[in-house]
Amino acid sequence: MSGNPSVVLRKVGEIVLEERPEPQITDERSVKIAIKRTGICGSDIHYYTHGKIGSFVVESPMVLGHESSGIVVEVGSKVTKCKVGDRVAIEPGVPSRYSDEYKSGHYNLCPHMAFAATPPFDGTLCRYYLSPEDFVVVLPDNVSLDQGAMAEPLSVAVHASKLGGVHFNSSVAVFGAGPVGLLSAACARAMGATQVLVADIFDSKLDIALNMGATHVLNTMNVKDVRTEVEKLLGNYPDVVIEASGAEIAIINGIKILKAGGTFVQVGMGKDLVQFPIGQVAEKELTVKGNFRYCHGDYRDAVALMASGKLNIEPIITHRFAFKNAKDAYDFNLHNGKDVIKTIIEGPEESHKL
Numbered sequence: 084m085s086g087n088p089s090v091v092l093r094k095v096g097e098i099v100l101e102e103r104p105e106p107q108i109t110d111e112r113s114v115k116i117a118i119k120r121t122g123i124c125g126s127d128i129h130y131y132t133h134g135k136i137g138s139f140v141v142e143s144p145m146v147l148g149h150e151s152s153g154i155v156v157e158v159g160s161k162v163t164k165c166k167v168g169d170r171v172a173i174e175p176g177v178p179s180r181y182s183d184e185y186k187s188g189h190y191n192l193c194p195h196m197a198f199a200a201t202p203p204f205d206g207t208l209c210r211y212y213l214s215p216e217d218f219v220v221v222l223p224d225n226v227s228l229d230q231g232a233m234a235e236p237l238s239v240a241v242h243a244s245k246l247g248g249v250h251f252n253s254s255v256a257v258f259g260a261g262p263v264g265l266l267s268a269a270c271a272r273a274m275g276a277t278q279v280l281v282a283d284i285f286d287s288k289l290d291i292a293l294n295m296g297a298t299h300v301l302n303t304m305n306v307k308d309v310r311t312e313v314e315k316l317l318g319n320y321p322d323v324v325i326e327a328s329g330a331e332i333a334i335i336n337g338i339k340i341l342k343a344g345g346t347f348v349q350v351g352m353g354k355d356l357v358q359f360p361i362g363q364v365a366e367k368e369l370t371v372k373g374n375f376r377y378c379h380g381d382y383r384d385a386v387a388l389m390a391s392g393k394l395n396i397e398p399i400i401t402h403r404f405a406f407k408n409a410k411d412a413y414d415f416n417l418h419n420g421k422d423v424i425k426t427i428i429e430g431p432e433e434s435h436k437l
């Protein structure tokens with residue numbers, strides 16, 4: 084089988100299926116993966132509609148997709164961590180192995196990161212994708228390819244729970260019930276939190292949160308005093324807030340509801356400049372942390388959490404499309420934001436021809 088059908092963002096508003104050359108292994112520690120499942124992320128949609136996110140601008144055609152799993156079809160001569168036939172989750176960002184950030188243990192912050200579907204790097208939504216062997220995680224038999232694809236957003240959630248210091252009997256509040264917020268709630272619960280409150284403005288999303296381990300939900304739409312409401316629900320204030328919406332009001336409420344000495348983790352990306360209750364940070368000696376993607380061990384732990392059965396990702400998968408209909412999948416996501424949590428693109432099939 085030659086050729087590499089790929090889902091390409093040509094320019095703003097134009098997604099096409101394109102035949103690209105099949106990638107060849109040149110690095111002896113690389114593996115070639117036949118892609119089987121890919122989740123659509125909000126960032127893909129943003130590149131589709133705006134052509135850029137912050138300083139990342141799509142200047143030439145780019146293959147989309149970065150939440151993928153697949154099957155290893157070929158390995159470089161020095162690969163030891165996986166073998167042909169293994170089902171794997173692909174960690175889609177590879178840092179420079181020479182950067183200070185990498186060497187100091189923060190490779191997610193490496194300025195030379197080659198991240199799939201972040202310009203100028205091609206994404207994973209194609210037949211064959213190459214990855215270094217240490218950026219794939221072999222899936223145990225009881226972890227599905229769907230779960231393998233969801234290891235990507237789940238790793239963000241794992242990173243957030245670790246940054247927040249979530250532990251046994253923690254009380255956690257999560258703002259935003261999109262994929263990362265829902266997975267953050269599930270992850271915090273799996274890591275031992277006894278109280279996990281999820282806040283959003285859509286009841287349909289809060290229902291999913293309850294299916295994923297949230298112990299409490301709060302629709303903040305018409306709530307005047309979120310702090311009082313949270314105290315009523317939990318009987319106390321949370322130790323950790325994971326902000327996964329990026330909305331200014333959620334950031335403000337997140338700081339307000341934290342217990343003194345608590346930790347606030349900003350995961351969501353919204354406006355660059357917001358009003359911020361800085362007085363509360365001083366008065367309550369809060370710790371405020373930023374969360375960018377994930378780092379060493381997070382992918383491995385995400386897969387391990389799914390294998391343990393302590394965390395069920397199924398409820399977030401709300402829609403599915405075949406690879407040949409990938410463009411429809413993006414359009415559907417674009418126009419049905421409220422109803423879609425996560426769309427999975429299946430394939431391509433081995434036989435797929437353009």
Ligand SMILES: *[C@@H]1O[C@H](CO)[C@@H](O)[C@H](O)[C@H]1NC(C)=O
Pocket residue numbers: 252319
């Ligand atoms: C869990 O935390 C709550 C609130 O801090 C505390 O009252 C309770 O005793 C703790 N439970 C256990 C089993 O440690």
Ligand SMILES: *[C@@H]1O[C@H](CO)[C@@H](O)[C@H](O)[C@H]1NC(C)=O
Pocket residue numbers: 223225390391392393
């Ligand atoms: C999945 O398999 C692993 C390894 O064999 C095992 O430890 C784990 O308990 C299994 N998980 C479930 C949910 O059965």
